Amino acid sequence: MSKPSYPENWHDIDIGLYSRSVKIFNQVRKLLSVKMKLHTADQVEKGDIFLFNHFSRFETFIPQFLIYEKTGAYCCAIASGEFFREDNVLSRYLSNVGCFPHNHPRLFQLLAAQILRGRKVIIFPEGGMVKDHRVMDVKGHYSVYSRLTGERRKHHTGAAVLAQGLEIFKEMIRTAYQEKNHAQLVRWKEQLELDSLDQLLTSALKPTLIIPSNITFYPIRTSENLLLTSVELFSGGLSMRQTEELLVEGNIIFRNTDMDIRMGMPVNPQQDWSWSTKALQDLVAAELTSLDDIFTMPLAPKNWKHKLLGSLLKSSSNMTRNRYMEEIYANVTINxxxxxxxxxxxxxxxxxxxxxxxxxxxxxxxxxxxxxxxxxxxxxxxxxxxxxxxxxxxxxxxxxxxxxxxxxxxxxxxxxxxxxxxxxxxxxxxxxxxxxxxxxxxxxxxxxxxxxxxxxxxxxxxxxxxxxDPEELAGWRFEDEQMDLKWELHKYTKPVYEDINDHETATEDPSPFLLQPVEENGIGVLLIHGLLASPAEMKGYGVHLMHQGYTVMGVRLKGHGSSPYALRDQSWEDWYTSVVNGFEILKLHCRKIVVTGFSTGGALALKLASENRPDILGVSVAAVPLKFINPTFMLIPFLHGTNKFVDWVSSYEGVKPFLENVSEHPRVNYRNVPVRCLYELRLLIQHMDEFLPKIEIPVLIVHGDHDPVVSVKSASEIMQKIKAPDRQLKILKSNRHGIIMENIDGMWKINDDFIIHCASETKAAEFSRIE
Structure with missing residues (x-):
């Protein structure tokens, strides 16, 4: 096969075309469903040679443009020589955006010159797509399948060779400076097309760093896709290879896919040089005058020193290759x-x-x-x-x-x-x-x-x-509840949500809590806060219960304690899922549980109690909403429907997505109420008619006689709808809504007595069964 005919030098990057390509790339990225996330600390700034695993064809250009976005540095890449066989639109485009054919006879010299000019180079050391992702042999050594030979082979050492050659040339530059060889420095500056000798020295003082990186797609899909269907319409049949690539890679583009690009620890090739390599390099460097001399030396050594150094560099390049391949595969994003x-x-x-x-x-x-x-x-x-x-x-x-x-x-x-x-x-x-x-x-x-x-x-x-261990499982699940809040805060405290968040006044810790006494009495209490609040609303009473020997779990209803925007995205079923999660955690600590809920949390507590869970001894609720003091609340379903309509026909979010809330406890409650959450509350209230008659365990219903939010009539209506024989109704003297948080009119003592009553009733039942 004849060698390709390439010009001795290669096309320089067309800055205008490169910039336009980046803009088009960003526009296309917004249209596609692929979510690209670049994980890097300072590697992207410090690195010179970036290595990536090669999973599909679509990621070939992506690293170039992502690195440019992050650093402003232009990137070159190595592309298959097959793209440059003919002079056409594609080959000219690739050449002008920094792609070099892999089989150019002066490839290393050209890439080294690019790096010395301050540009970065991207290499795929696997040399092709590793479709089976099998990169380790039975002995645990790294290798990949070669389509050409049908056998497994080692990864390419090109990146290591390029980096080593650069280090030798940089040493030559530093030596010339020390020896004040001005004429040689000027020749190198002109050959490299640098602006000044200072730029030449700056590049020589910087170590050449290789950045091993990993691209992980998730999920990998293999179902039919639009790309395959379109191609089949215009082709007389696809090969097995083409079909597979269109099926897998087409789904990467056309369906929701995460692309995690993770950069590992930098690899310095000089770390793999022995003292003899360094000493011999100093001797040989004086006999070399150009990048061409460096990269042709191993192939055509002029003397024994060249031959020996070439042998030592080959050995160290293998070591460097092993290090960067190990780092590439260690940076898989595990799913x-x-x-x-x-x-x-x-x-x-x-x-x-x-x-x-x-x-x-x-x-x-x-x-x-x-x-x-x-x-x-x-x-x-x-x-x-x-x-x-x-x-x-x-x-x-x-x-x-x-x-x-x-x-x-x-x-x-x-x-x-x-x-x-x-x-x-x-x-x-x-x-x-x-x-x-x-x-x-x-x-x-x-x-x-x-x-x-x-x-x-x-x-x-x-x-x-x-x-x-059940308690270890409970610990993990409680940790999940805490992590859930952190993710919610991460998502909903971004600048886009500042218009509402900046007016919020809540400062109390909104985290779910699990309180365990020194001496446990074997009974757990599940505490459920109200709408717009957080577990902080129930924390005081929870501590009070813990001192009496109860294990206490304070749940956080989804969307609470972070941002009104978070609450806007939840349904009442999501709130109830939070309650069930909290109950499951507490159940791993205690065999018997009493559930206590306030306001909307009370409605959710009654829902839980209706499901015939044998672990629940009883349920107590305070200020459960059924009827409201403000009659305009009945218009909420209509308002929410209007919002949904406006959101559908325009780019605006709705007529009035939030209402202002004047709270009794501004350090705990949201100041802004999402209309959506009031609509969800109305749906929950409507659902109560279905589950209240199913409750068979002891129930305590408590309400303030002058509650300013929820009408006291709610308590009597709930009492009538519940058919359980053991049910109590307590009306307290209060003109406040938050009767649990403020312990109004002996609320805590009333609930304490109810918990004791539930426990004693259970013990009596167990004793009668034994008799």
């Missing part, structure tokens, strides 16, 4: 599909072909919680946000359903009653171009394999399923 695939492959490789579905989910949840404490592993944000993984421990997880469905459709897993059966296809060999379609579980497992802690953690998690 739930990685954990599940690792667990599945461990099971089938150890002949565990049948596993109870709940046990499988429990192992995943345990694995997530254990990995959250491992700071050396990079977890996808879905494994740090409880909203995405929280329901694993109860066997339901919406974000995980796609993975299971693909596994079923691919004949990798079948469901048999309450069990998953892992099928032999999981261990079959698949064609390189089909594995992402045929066995996505193997692909995910291969991608996570270099991170040994993932496999170790998942194996331990499976072993711990049957002996997990």
């Amino acid at each position: 739930l599909s990685h954990l599940a695939s690792t667990l599945i492959m461990h099971c089938i490789e150890n002949s565990l072909l049948l596993i109870e579905r709940q046990r499988f989910y429990n192992a995943l949840y345990i694995g997530v919680k254990k990995l959250q404490t491992n700071t050396a592993i990079h977890l996808h944000r879905s494994l740090l946000n409880p909203n995405y993984y929280r329901n694993l421990n109860i066997g339901t997880n919406q974000s995980f359903e796609h993975f299971i469905n693909i596994a079923k459709l691919s004949d990798l897993i079948v469901e048999e009653g309450e069990y998953y059966r892992f099928l032999p296809k999981l261990l079959e060999e698949h064609d390189f171009d089909l594995i992402r379609l045929e066995n996505l579980i193997a692909v995910y497992n291969n991608e996570a394999e270099p991170i040994a802690a993932v496999s170790k953690t998942m194996i331990e998690a499976l072993a711990e399923c049957d002996r997990l």
Whole structure:
């Protein structure tokens, strides 16, 4: 095969075209569903050579433009020589935006010159797409499959060779400065097209740093897509390779996909040089005069020193290559599909072909919680946000359903009653171009394999399923509630929400709380705050109960304690889910529980009590809303409907998305009320007619006689709708709504007595059964 005919030098970057390309890239990125997140500290500023794993064709240009956005530095990249065989629109475009053919005879010299000019270089050391993501052999060494030879090979050392050559040239520059060889310095400045000798020296004083980086896509989808359908209309048939690439890569672009680009620790190639290499380099540098001399020396040595140095540099380049490849694969962004695939492959490789579905989910949840404490592993944000993984421990997880469905459709897993059966296809060999379609579980497992802690953690998690300490589980679930608030604050305290947030007055800690006494009496109390408030509303009474020996859980209703905008995005079912989560946590600490709710929290407490949960001894509620002092509240459903209509027909958010709230407790409550939440409260009130008659356990209903918010008539109506024989109604002397928070007219004592009554009634029932 004849060598390609390229000009000795290459096209310089067309700054105007490059800038226009970045703008178009940003516009296209907004239209697509791909969410690109660049994780970097100062690596993107300090780095010269950036390495990326090569998963699909679509990420080839992305790093260039992202680095430019972050630093303002122009980036060059290596592209396959096949794109430059003909002089056409594509080849000219690639040339003008900094792409160099991989088979240019002076490739290293050209790229080194670009770096010395202050530009950055992007290299894909795998040399091609690694579709199976298998990068480790049976001995644990890094290698990849070569499509050309059909065998596995080592990764390319090009980045290491380029960096080493640059270090030698920089030493030559520094030596010339020391020896005041002005003529040589001027020649180099002109050859490199630099503005000044100071720019030449500055580049020589900076170490050449390689930045290993990893691009992780999540999820990997393999279903039919628009791109495949469109191409099939105009083609006479697609090859296996083309079909696979369009199916997988088309879904990356056309459907919601996260692209995490994570930069690892910088690699300095000089760290792999021995003392003999450094000493010989000093000797040889005096005999070299250009970048061409440096990069041709290993191929055509002029003397024994050149030959020996070339041999030493080859050895050190392999060491550097091993270091940066290890760092690339250590920076995979681990997601739930990685954990599940690792667990599945461990099971089938150890002949565990049948596993109870709940046990499988429990192992995943345990694995997530254990990995959250491992700071050396990079977890996808879905494994740090409880909203995405929280329901694993109860066997339901919406974000995980796609993975299971693909596994079923691919004949990798079948469901048999309450069990998953892992099928032999999981261990079959698949064609390189089909594995992402045929066995996505193997692909995910291969991608996570270099991170040994993932496999170790998942194996331990499976072993711990049957002996997990309930209090440890409770601790994890309570931690999830705390993390949920942090994520809510992170999302809803951004500048876009300042128009409402800046007027908020709440300063009390809105965190959920779990209070455990020194000497426990075996009974737990679940406290549920009211609308617009936070757990801080119930904290005082919670501490009072703890001192009496009760274990107390104060739940945070979703959307509370962060921003009115957060509350605007929740439904009453979301609030109730928070209550159930809190109850499940407390249940792991106490066998018997009394539920106490205030206002809207009272309505949710009654809902919980109606579900015939044997752990609940009784339920007490205060100031539950059924009828309101302000009759205009009845117009809220209409107002919310108007908002939805306006939101649909215009870019504005609605006629009046928030109403001002004059609160009794401004340090706890929101000042602005989302109309949506009042609408949701109305829906909850309507639902009460359905669940109140189902309550069979003891009930205490308390209300202030002059409550300024909720009419006292609400209490008597609720009393009539509940059919439980053991029910009490207490009307307190109060012109305030917050009777629990302020302990008005002996409210705490009344509730204390009710809890004691529930406990004694239970003990009496248990005693009669024994008799």
